[in-house]
Amino acid sequence: MxxxxxxxxxxxxxxxxxxxxxxxxxxxxxxxxxxxxxxxxxxxxxxxxxDVVVHPRLVVTRKSGEAILEQIESGKPTEALRDLMRDGDSGAPRR
Known part of the structure; x- marks a missing residue:
């Protein structure tokens, strides 16, 4: 031992x-x-x-934290998110 x-x-x-x-x-x-x-x-x-390890704690600056908060509060998806969601449906049948 x-x-x-x-x-x-x-x-x-x-x-x-x-x-x-x-x-x-x-x-x-x-x-x-x-x-x-x-x-x-x-x-x-x-x-x-x-590249697959996700650390459990993120450290952000005040400026970047305020930017994140602003995006969350706006409630509007970004163009990139809309594109991602649209591309994710490419294989799914339309209703």
């Missing part, structure tokens, strides 16, 4: 709550769960092509 070392990491409250809920439900020790999760995640990152 490998010698264990201690690490320290800051996590969100939500992640901590999920961790504690899982530990209570399964009886798995926190350290064991973190070890398994890290190994699983790191192995997946090694085996998957880089």
């Amino acid at each position: 490998e010698k264990e070392v201690q690490i320290s990491a800051l996590i969100s409250r939500t992640t901590k709550q999920l961790l504690e809920r899982h530990v209570r439900a399964t009886g798995v020790k926190k350290g064991r769960l973190v070890e398994q999760a890290l190994r699983h995640h790191l192995q997946a990152l090694q085996e998957l092509p880089v």
Whole structure:
């Protein structure tokens, strides 16, 4: 068995709550769960092509965030979205 070392990491409250809920439900020790999760995640990152990995957190600038919010609030699809939706129906029968 490998010698264990201690690490320290800051996590969100939500992640901590999920961790504690899982530990209570399964009886798995926190350290064991973190070890398994890290190994699983790191192995997946090694085996998957880089272009298919979607990171769970996006960081946007204030300017780009405001632009996203403006587009969401307008409720109008962009020309690119209309084209995509139209092209997606090319194989479907018309009603």
